[in-house]
Amino acid sequence: MATVRRASPDDAEALARLRYExxxxxxxxxxxxxxxxxRTSVWMxxxxxxxxxxxxxxxxxxGPHIAGQLWLQLIEKVPNPAPELEHHAYITNVYVHPEQxxxxxxxxxxxxxxxxxxxxxxxxxxxxxxxxxxTLYARxxxxxxxxxxxxxxxxxxxx
Numbered sequence: 001m002a003t004v005r006r007a008s009p010d011d012a013e014a015l016a017r018l019r020y021e022x023x024x025x026x027x028x029x030x031x032x033x034x035x036x037x038x039r040t041s042v043w044m045x046x047x048x049x050x051x052x053x054x055x056x057x058x059x060x061x062x063g064p065h066i067a068g069q070l071w072l073q074l075i076e077k078v079p080n081p082a083p084e085l086e087h088h089a090y091i092t093n094v095y096v097h098p099e100q101x102x103x104x105x106x107x108x109x110x111x112x113x114x115x116x117x118x119x120x121x122x123x124x125x126x127x128x129x130x131x132x133x134x135t136l137y138a139r140x141x142x143x144x145x146x147x148x149x150x151x152x153x154x155x156x157x158x159x
């Protein structure tokens with residue numbers, strides 16, 4: 001089983017490189033890897049200081065190599081007078097390097113994130129899956145729901 005741990009600010013550059021690798025494999029990049037990593041490392045470092053709503057777990061590969069990541073944002077709900085949990089969670093940027101796929105790395109990341117959600121008393125967890133990731137999420141209780149609506153505001157011209 002892969003080793004999963006919480007990410008720290010020191011992981012920001014490696015995480016930014018993985019983010020670039022992930023997203024550049026899906027869409028043609030409009031920014032150089034160096035520029036993206038520089039910009040995104042700052043964003044990630046600022047959010048991994050432990051005091052905010054963003055949380056990240058990593059899969060360690062050989063040596064100090066980070067081979068996968070999962071990001072989660074806690075979303076605070078408006079207080080409710082009824083017995084209802086008052087947080088949602090948004091999971092994003094789940095990526096495991098191809099050499100680590102099938103090793104249990106993705107499941108390890110999900111186990112860590114969902115355990116955190118239970119500890120934080122999260123009401124529901126949302127995410128947008130890729131075709132390849134749907135089986136992982138289904139094994140962990142995620143389902144297509146009919147009680148949530150989405151408006152996509154980015155028609156591709158807003159970039």
